[in-house]
Amino acid sequence: MKKLFALMLALAMVLTMVSLASAEETGKVYYLNFKPEADQAWQALAAQYTQQTGVEVKVLTAASGTYKQTLTSELDKGAAAPTLFQIGNAEGVVTWKDYTLPLDGTELLAEMTTEDFNLKNADGATVAAGYCYEAYGIITNKALLAKAGYSVADIKDFASLKAVADDIHARAAELGFDAFTSAGLDGSSSWRFSGHLTNMPLFYEFRDDGITEQPATVKGSYLDAYKNIWDLYITDSAADVKKLSGYTGADAEKDFYDGKAVFFQNGTWEYESLIGYGMNPDDLAMLPIYCGVEGEENAALCAGTENCWAVNAKASEADQKATLDFLKWVVTSDEGTQMMAKEFGPIPFKAAKASTNVFFNDSTALLSEGKYVVTWAFNFTPDSDNWRAGIVSALEQYSAGAADWGEIEYAFVEGWATCYANTH
């Protein structure tokens, strides 16, 4: 018994050494992917690369919603840790500061068309490359809008959006649809408001104050605008304001593709699902989120990313090189750019292929009219899970009439300070 055990142990040790030794020479890539929907595409691309170059590329996809935990345990594996992973925001840069290789001067960065989506660490080094971007706004069903007697051209700012929405809501029974989908505060939906919608007050405040990196405190100077749009969402909708935590993301999506609502706040990533549910691309448009800020008629969609590649600083040099070579191939080769265009839309690289996504095209059209991008200021949120949880709870209480707007101001301003202090 003992002998057998010892023998097996010895065998296991020898085997590990063998596998280490063989990988050491050429380097290998281990990608921890966080988008389950793109898993198959990555696996196929990795296999192609291995076939062409002989370099081993392993892709592991974390199960939905478990990326953080998976990353933590995988990075703990020393030589077997991922060589490539994703960081989403400033908080991620702080958390993984010991694991991110500065990417400045690499061929990967040289292939990029913009640095806007990259993340920098406290020393100013680029540690994560934003490999795709997303845009969000108010997805609109143009066919329903026309049925109500309006067109997207009628909506130019908050006042006109409110006028249209109020009118549709008032005639909901007669029209058979309402203005907005449910503003659900279930976890599957609440990020649209605690993450994406809070971007509006954050973006304008940071713009006014010239803030370009994570601040320790915020003032909430544009919370009135946030209140405008939130009030509109919950007033001009069929959802019960006292039970908002009972509405899921799927509920809102269903309201929209079933033709029960005209407006649906969401992003470019929704496109494929909506088409999949049988919606006509010609009926879809994405409007900027108007919330009553001066000059907002010149705003484009909210564009940014939470998808940034980071290379493991603790991986061997051979592995780091293999990883960077792989990435360069992904963003320059035909196979790579095709896959990226299909899965991630227009990517910010020189060799990018065009996308068929209507929402991205809306985004590009608005920009070509000279409108300003509303960048993802919420990427600066410290301890974002807890900050957002505070906002969600405050929104829920406020909407049900159990707390006043002050609760949201507190969650927004004081919550930020607390979350910043906790993580620094």
Place this chain on the structure above:
Amino acid sequence: MKKKSAPGAVTSPLIRKPIQRRFALFLLPTFLCFCAGFLWPFIQGIYLSVHSFTTTSNATWVGFVNYTKAFNDAGFRQAFGYTALVAVVSLVLINVLAFAVAYALTRGIKGSNLFRGVFFVPNLIGGIVLGYIWKTIIDSALPVSMSIQANYGFWGLIVVMCWQQVGYMMIIYIAGLQAVPEDMLEAARIDGANGWRTLWHITLPNVMPSITICTFLSLTNGFKLYDQNLVLTNGAPVRRGIGQTEMLALNIAKTFSTANQRGVAQAKAVLFFLLVTAISLIQLSATRSKEVQQ
């Protein structure tokens, strides 16, 4: 044990000796599992609680700062008070209800086996699933969601805990009640004791071992509760930055997911362990002393 060696075949030295010689074969697998699944993580947990870390292999020593931070965290203190309240209220309710049901179902009423089964079934459903079902039921019955009114959240949690645990405790109480010596009950009857007096002076002292087990289980269950708390309210409503219905386990889990707070979460976990151990030891010795030897 040795002195009592019974004449049964299994206890015969002829069989026992060879088995005893191979004790490692029987004990080691379990012991290894215990080490890998409990002992090692526990020791590592204590080690990590005095370190700052993101991954366990890359920890830097920081001393007792994590413990100071844990004590200074208002959310943790609130969670402590709230957990204690939930644990005590659920302890009392679960045990009173479980005993009452067990008592009723040992009176020989018709269909008592069916009822026992029905009361026990909820215990077979996992906490998360059960939590979601109850969340839907409770939220649809209330004027506003549990996550808006902390009171609703509290009582919702208590209802779910009772529903889940009463059946389990009931089984233990039934076993205890069936072991109450019939001659004592008969003697009480002959002496003219009424139902209440019999219950108070004969039955209860005799089921003390069951009470010890049940109070131990429900108290520790109450302190360790996580699933139902996560699903029903997830700590909401948040007032002034503090989750009003957040219990200790949830608070620790949330702290762990915060950047640069993993050491603090670990320190909280160690404190949590000490607390639960201390409380259960005190409770065990308190109820044990009331047990009667038959």
